[in-house]
Amino acid sequence: MTVSITLPQLVPSGTCLQCDVCCRFPDPDSALRPYFTEQEITRALAGGVEKTAFPNLRGSQVVLVPDLGGEGYRCPAFDVATSQCGIYEHRPLDCQLYPLALMWDATHSHILLGWDTKCPFMREALPDEIQRHANRVIALLDQPSVREQVVAHPRLIGRFQEDVIVLACLSSLTEAFATQWGPSPLHRLMLEDIPYVTMMLDRSGLCGPYSLAAYSPVYHYIWTGVLSYWWVELHGAVCLFAQSPDGWFLSLPPIGPGSIEGPLSDAMELLHRWNGNVPVSRVENVSSPLAPELARLRYRLTPKEPDYLYRAADLAALAGDRYKSQRALCNRFEREQSWVVASYQAGDRQGCRVLLREWSYQKQAEGLDPFGVMLLADAESAHEILWSQVSVLPVRGTVVRIHGRVCAYTFGYWLTSKTFCVLVEIADRTFPGLAQYLFREICRTAMAEGADYINTMDDAGLPGLRASKQAYHPAMLIPNVIASRVCES
Template sequence: MAALTAKTAPVSGTVRPVLPQLVPGSTCVRCDVCCRFPDVDSALRPYFTGGEIARAVAGGVDERAFPDRGGSQIMLVPDQQGEGFHCPAFDSRTSTCRIYERRPLDCQLYPLAMMWNAAHDRVVLGWDVKCPFMREQQADSIRGHADRVLELLRRPEVIGEIAEHPRLIGRFQEDVVALTPLTDITAALTDRWGPYPLRRLSLEDLPRLTAALDRAGLGGERSLAACSAAYHYVWNGLLAYWWADIQGAVCLFIQSPDGWFMPLPPLTGGGVEGPVAEAFALMRRWNGERPVSRIENVPAPLADRLAAAGYRMTSKEPDYLYRAADVAALAGDRYKSQRALCNRVERSGAVVEPYRPADRAECRALFGEWRRQKHAEGLEAFAALLLEDAISVHEVVWSRGSELGLAGSVLRLDGRIRAYTFGYRLAPRTWCVLLEVADRTTPGSAQFLFRHTCRTALNGGAEFINTMDDSGLSGLRLSKQAYHPSMLIHNAICTGTACA
């Protein structure tokens, strides 16, 4: 996956009136619902527009909390006292917001919220019964407050701002009681983004995505690592993934700081040319003049088909595919150095165990150490960007691994975790290594864990191991080539037709 969180220049914005707070502050400080989240990728993290980000940063929030300075959900930080996460603007000692006067519209509205209705064809204003204060209120007092909020939401400049930031509208939630439809906002969103309902990718969507991948025939032992729902979902804490049903095809989109693109071709069991043409028309509409519209991770047969239909195709770094038996054995001269390192770790008494949620804090500490080690060794600029993006991915993997069908292992030496890895079954006979972290001061820990992964996969019926691409990094390319891949899986990017 490319580094997608390039930071753009701050965006200024108009300052709209701050909404009055409905819930008394004395109630809020005793409650633990707001500003804290059980998961790092929570869909309920507040969304900040570009102007709100600029104001939050001026108020002291670290700019790295915003993956896209034009507008993004805030990146959460682990709670030092508990298991979950909280907004970086939240002061957990005083249970207050450090940027209260500058907090975004999303927070000002709460415990009211804008969301899609269950049919996803209308935006509504609702009240969230998760807020304990709301449960004690009379409907009249809630409606009185809602009327004041509606005054703001009817202003043309506010409607325009909301239409530019569709992530301000949450998914339908059963515990948010709909109060009134927001007709003008619904119309403005349709006008801006088109007739196909766009939905943020959530965990609930993964079975649909997996079924669509199967239907599209993109699976198989030599398929790209990207042909997996988990591969994409792990980026969801950092990136804005969306999907839409276009002409019967499930189409996945990423809204990046540079613009919109597709991380996979339209997924359909039928003809793909119609959905591809429609998806490009939508991306051009959303991206304007920016030349970012593209479809990534197009496998070879489909790339040939699209090229024959007049689309421009360029090659992307291929995935590395190994025979599991080769790496499980590490036999012969060509694996001499890896074998020696594995023997060294074996003699030291290292053990490999399945990852458990209780390992999360130790894995997080190891990740921090590993990151320091890599920076100290010197990194290519692009590698440094990837490393910064990686922490959010690892957080999702540590906390959501089992829900995503990932299997993790940790390598312990003298009781301490010195390496960890996670992967998934990409196809009945292919295991994919999603990520691996190994202490650089424990030689052989990476090699030992990789061999262990291949042995486990082999015993589980896998014939192949896919280790994804090398992101164009020379060091990574060398280390992947050192394991002698049995094949490189072709990967292509489609950038539209020559006349588009």
């Protein structure tokens, strides 16, 4: 059972309408975009918000759309013409609370109610007035039915923000969270977690030249617009969970220096608690060295698409008969076009966005199957994250411009000092040889910087993608396995 929650508005609407802070965000995956519960999603859909705004209809942060009038992004419910919320009467609790905010403390052990100083009104309001409003909100959150609803949606609790002034520590809500979700606090996977997760991967000994591309936090982080990723430390190992529309799963085996048995057992218990008896609890991206241990622990192992690993020298040279067609296409592109290759810059974002849209049309016109179309739609948010955060992510972006227009781009990352992973490559299909040319350039650059291997990830089960990856003659297909408990599979 869920109840409809209605909070009084603290900020006068006249002040709100003149302000340009709310409902607009600098990045597509802004941690501050509002979270909608299942019931709130139902009401938003009835109010005219598109279904595509919610990756998970059981509860998710809204998918932002580019703010065509400005540089950033906006909530799809925001009416640009009137500067008002299009579903104001049914806006989610997350929005009703603002400029108050629920967040974890800096050590992620207690839930706090705070006051966001980013709201200009909060700098003018009388502290007494804010505190009185906060007390009303605290009383509401103490009602068992409301608390239950908040606890069912852990993403309603944001991460600690230094510019939010703490008004109260919410002990009973914290306790209710521990009862429901376990004593170890869950952390949402954030940009600032990437160095820590990378360090734990290094310490796990799971990373080497033949590792799966998934053994990097970047691989998961770019999908945070589609899935929500959370991590928790269990027995000294990082357990990275993903929440999909079907339920929760471990997107990597536990990462740490010791045995995986203890953390894996606890992580599977958490999955069982969150998913119930739905047979979705599983461990994805189990690599070959770990598979025997999981088999010993009585997990069922199911192979999935392997990663494609190539010798960098092969792809940089494209020598010999076996690369004849790719070489011919590269030569044709060089002969017919006048182009510039450059590092991706923030100003390329709009050009890349236009190219991705055109490329999607081209792929669909060629008869992409429904699964491929769905993958394309999902990929958009991952590309947005790459375009907008390339300067702070450990990734490299490269673009090809023809007559000043972005006609191809690629992003990749170093999995180890010897293996470079190509995350995405998009090339205008009306220029023969452009894709082959860009791929060869990336491999040449990576090789010059020390790469022995190029990993292009898996083929997602798409026959066309498989054929083009095979045509480059991989040195190795890196096995990838999904592990599930025998009784749950």
